[in-house]
Amino acid sequence: MKVKIGEKVLSENDRIAFSNRNIFKENGVYVANIISSPGAGKTSILEKILQRMSGRYSAYVLIGDVQTENDANRIKKLGFEAKQIITGGGCHLNAGMISKRLAQLDLDKIDIVFIENVGNLVCPSAYDLGEDDKIVVLSVPEGEDKPIKYPAIFNKAKLMLLNKIDLLPYLQFSKEKAIEYAYAVNSGMEVIEMSCVTGEGFDKFQKWIEQRIKGKRR
């Protein structure tokens, strides 16, 4: 008998992700899994969007990193609830890591769980965590070709946040090409151009997220 190890591990992850998804659904909690290269601005985006949604929606943040609790501490410093998941050498979060933290949460009081994945455009795309949507962040210094070089995550994402657009004047980056490449791997993708420096795009992103939360409510 041949055992297909890759398949077995994935289906075990899928089984837990399925259970996570059911738990989130039962509690009317919307979950976004945010994925990007290292340093594309995931935590900065979270800092800003959490402050905007504060008082209107109750949020919880789970943050994956290979090492350090820096990012969870940044979120906590602003007064929001966050938990760091240190993967050790692990290159992505998996459904079991999320499941383990679910037991500690009072989901009845939470509207949205933001999951900030490990900074990596490859591996996190293969692991369902039980989220409603994957959101991919592409920062303009990375270059416009990333959607076609890392198609899996851009194909699976519901939304692309094109971040750091305040840097456009200083870079050779074609916004049009980046969006064209994103559509080439995912014609249904939504795109929001944004900047944590100027605040551009955060109105749109907030509306997008709040609509997703409302759609999930029981």
Next chain:
Amino acid sequence: MKVKIGEKVLSENDRIAFSNRNIFKENGVYVANIISSPGAGKTSILEKILQRMSGRYSAYVLIGDVQTENDANRIKKLGFEAKQIITGGGCHLNAGMISKRLAQLDLDKIDIVFIENVGNLVCPSAYDLGEDDKIVVLSVPEGEDKPIKYPAIFNKAKLMLLNKIDLLPYLQFSKEKAIEYAYAVNSGMEVIEMSCVTGEGFDKFQKWIEQRIKGKRR
């Protein structure tokens, strides 16, 4: 009997890496394995350093990407020899992928093989390819905390290229802190600040590489 799968896979990779290293040594070829986040500037750095070394040293470039032949085509367009290794979904190069291409090379005529790994700060650090040195590229838009958040690759790298320093005026980035963090995980690391826009740092990098080539010659 318990089979430790992770160990077995790694030691198979190590066995091939050992063989690659011997072949490079026998032929007096210096090999650099260049690792970074997506879009940190690996290919742009290669384009520039290859042009500077042209006529004095014979180089060959192996480029790993999840998808597209774009990067190898960029190198070939400049008149240099390059081969794209498309990993499919794979998040890193492994020693077997290098070994497979070695048979096609006339190593006797090559001074240096540049291996550009898949854009990923996590997985490539765990796979020895048989290289002499790992070189990590950190671009300033990624933020100064990357060495402590992704310590494995910064610990294993001989040299850190701190790239895109022309963008420093437009970013909140402490060069001192980035270097301090790099030394914290690797006190013996060498650092060169560079920019593909201004050309800063390329004199130093060229000297560094040429010295490594000379040290490897039979």
